[in-house]
Amino acid sequence: xxxxxxxxxxxxxxxxxxxxxxxxxxxxxxxxxxxxxxxxxxxxxxxxxxxxxxxxxxxxxxxxxxxxxxxxxxxxxxxxxxxxxxxxxxxxxxxxxxxxxxxxxxxxxxxxxxxxxxxxxxxxxxxxxxxxxxxxxxxxxxxxxxxxxxxxxxxxxxxxxxxxxxxxxxxxxxxxxxxxxxxxxxxxxxxxxxxxxxxxxxxxxxxxx
Amino acid sequence: xxxxxxxxxxxxxxxxxxxxxxxxxxxxxxxxxxxxxxxxxxxxxxxxxxxxxxxxxxxxxxxxxxxxxxxxxxxxxxxxxxxxxxxxxxxxxxxxxxxxxxxxxxxxxxxxxxxxxxxxxxxxxxxxxxxxxxxxxxxxxxxxxxxxxxxxxxxxxxxxxxxxxxxxxxxxxxxxxxxxxxxxxxxxxxxxxxxxxxxxxxxxxxxxx
Numbered sequence: 001x002x003x004x005x006x007x008x009x010x011x012x013x014x015x016x017x018x019x020x021x022x023x024x025x026x027x028x029x030x031x032x033x034x035x036x037x038x039x040x041x042x043x044x045x046x047x048x049x050x051x052x053x054x055x056x057x058x059x060x061x062x063x064x065x066x067x068x069x070x071x072x073x074x075x076x077x078x079x080x081x082x083x084x085x086x087x088x089x090x091x092x093x094x095x096x097x098x099x100x101x102x103x104x105x106x107x108x109x110x111x112x113x114x115x116x117x118x119x120x121x122x123x124x125x126x127x128x129x130x131x132x133x134x135x136x137x138x139x140x141x142x143x144x145x146x147x148x149x150x151x152x153x154x155x156x157x158x159x160x161x162x163x164x165x166x167x168x169x170x171x172x173x174x175x176x177x178x179x180x181x182x183x184x185x186x187x188x189x190x191x192x193x194x195x196x197x198x199x200x201x202x203x204x205x206x207x208x209x
Numbered sequence: 210x211x212x213x214x215x216x217x218x219x220x221x222x223x224x225x226x227x228x229x230x231x232x233x234x235x236x237x238x239x240x241x242x243x244x245x246x247x248x249x250x251x252x253x254x255x256x257x258x259x260x261x262x263x264x265x266x267x268x269x270x271x272x273x274x275x276x277x278x279x280x281x282x283x284x285x286x287x288x289x290x291x292x293x294x295x296x297x298x299x300x301x302x303x304x305x306x307x308x309x310x311x312x313x314x315x316x317x318x319x320x321x322x323x324x325x326x327x328x329x330x331x332x333x334x335x336x337x338x339x340x341x342x343x344x345x346x347x348x349x350x351x352x353x354x355x356x357x358x359x360x361x362x363x364x365x366x367x368x369x370x371x372x373x374x375x376x377x378x379x380x381x382x383x384x385x386x387x388x389x390x391x392x393x394x395x396x397x398x399x400x401x402x403x404x405x406x407x408x409x410x411x412x413x414x415x416x417x418x
Contacts, residue, residue: 005320005345006243008275008353009251010221031242034215035254036332037398042218043252043337045244066217111214121328123245123339128252130330130337136214144217146355189246 003187011147013067015079015109016044016052017090019102020059024090026103027052028080030147032064032113040133042115045126047194049175051084053127060117062131063098065105068142073154075108081174099135110142125194158198165204173199212396220356222276224288224318225253225261226299228311229268233299235312236261237289239356241273241322249342251324254335256403258384260293262336269326271340272307274314277351282363284317290383308344319351334403367407374413382408 017026031045044064046053056062067075079089095103104112115131145154170179175193184197226235240254253273255262265271276284288298304312313321324340354363379388384402393406 001249001342001345002320002347003345005275005322005347006249006251006342008221008320008347009241009243009322010219010353010355011242012217012219031244032218033220033240033242033252033254034218035240035252035335035337037334037403039333040210040215041332042215043242043254045242045252066214111211111217113214113218119330121339123250124248125246126244128244128339130332133210133215136210136212138211138214138217143357144219146219148352194246 013071013076013145013147013150015065015067015075015105016046016062017065017102017104018052018055018059018062019100020055023055024103025052025055025084026079026089027084028076029064035130041118041130042113042133043128043130044115045123045128047126048122048124049193055084056117056129057120057127061100061102062115062117062129063100063102063104064113064115065109066111066113067105067108067145068110068140069145069149070142071108071145071150071154073156075105076150076154083175098137105139110140110144111136111138155198167202168205169203170197170200171203173201178203222280222285222354222356222359224274224276224284224314225255225271226274226304226311226313227261227264227268227271228309229264232264233312234261234264234293235288235298236293237285238273244339250327250339251322251342252337252339253324254332254337256335257331257333258402264293265326265338266329266336270309270311271324271326271338272309272311272313273322273324274318275320275322276314276317276354277319277349278354278358279351280317280354280359280363282365284314285359285363292384307346314348319349319353320345320347364407376411377414378412379406379409380412382410387412 011030016029035043096106098114114135119130121128167182170184172190174195177192220239225238244252305315307323323344328339330337379393381399386401
């Protein structure tokens with residue numbers, strides 16, 4: 001199986017948020033499709049290790065903000081590169097609330113869709129949520145950000161580090177998982193958070209001389 | 210609810226094919242996402258009125274060809290604008306077969322993914338199929354065709370018809386459903402095949418003079 005073939009599927013980039021009691025959180029995802037009309041339903045797939053996934057299972061509601069082509073990496077880093085278990089990502093942001101009381105992106109998003117979960121299925125690494133669309137709002141006239149455009153233009157390129165130090169492992173920048181070995185396989189996915197090689201940084205051997 | 214917000218979801222364009230016994234068919238879809246790792250699974254949503262949907266329910270297998278940015282409207286028209294109930298779409302095409310014996314696109318596609326259905330859910334208008342990826346192949350180096358690019362560049366623009374004739378209805382060019390009335394609502398979806406206003410043509414009153 002050639003994983004590159006799977007990577008050729010086309011996606012957007014979304015900030016997925018929810019509110020369960022007093023707890024709110026949001027994360028970055030790229031998998032959301034409309035799956036039915038009358039009633040209109042969408043499906044999202046969320047990593048089981050994400051705090052947002054736990055909260056959606058608890059609340060049964062979510063908002064998905066469709067990030068637009070003006071979106072900066074800082075916005076994506078804020079929601080996508082830290083865990084809501086350690087940081088209150090909504091603190092101080094004054095985000096607007098949807099009809100279900102869930103904070104959504106007041107900037108860098110061209111639309112927001114509010115969903116109420118009607119079915120959920122645990123698929124091992126991820127949970128698939130099927131939701132009835134309870135509200136949908138257009139927020140601005142910008143084009144939605146495509147995931148391929150995010151990878152090519154928005155996401156910073158990894159810097160070539162010229163060093164003679166020996167690489168002994170690779171650390172996932174998202175969840176700190178450590179892969180032991182000098183070469184990370186090209187098709188590696190983090191067993192904890194599912195992120196790929198671009199999100200790993202090298203661990204160097206201590207210099208002993 | 211603002212449907213334009215839903216239309217801002219980002220999709221690719223796919224030729225979805227299957228084989229059930231001696232019957233083969235393919236249609237055009239835009240909803241396919243990866244939903245899990247280890248084992249890798251994808252989800253597709255298919256209109257229940259599509260013949261391909263019936264055949265996938267029968268066979269439990271499918272191939273999804275990811276159309277590329279070189280794809281022409283003729284290819285999309287062949288698979289997307291006629292029904293396999295009336296025409297053998299595969300006849301004379303000599304398409305290659307995937308590992309499940311299903312014909313896939315030998316041209317105008319950058320990748321093909323072969324799926325075996327593990328779950329299916331009827332959502333009224335559509336059926337959502339969750340499938341294990343049994344094979345995936347990269348076919349060329351072209352970029353995948355985005356649905357927005359198909360709409361903006363590949364799909365022919367409706368021609369303005371200058372006429373004094375009175376419009377009395379609208380006929381769906383896909384399935385021949387007739388909407389009675391002079392103005393088709395902007396957010397109309399065909400109740401039979403789900404296609405929108407762009408796929409309807411006017412029906413004029415007979416001239417009596």
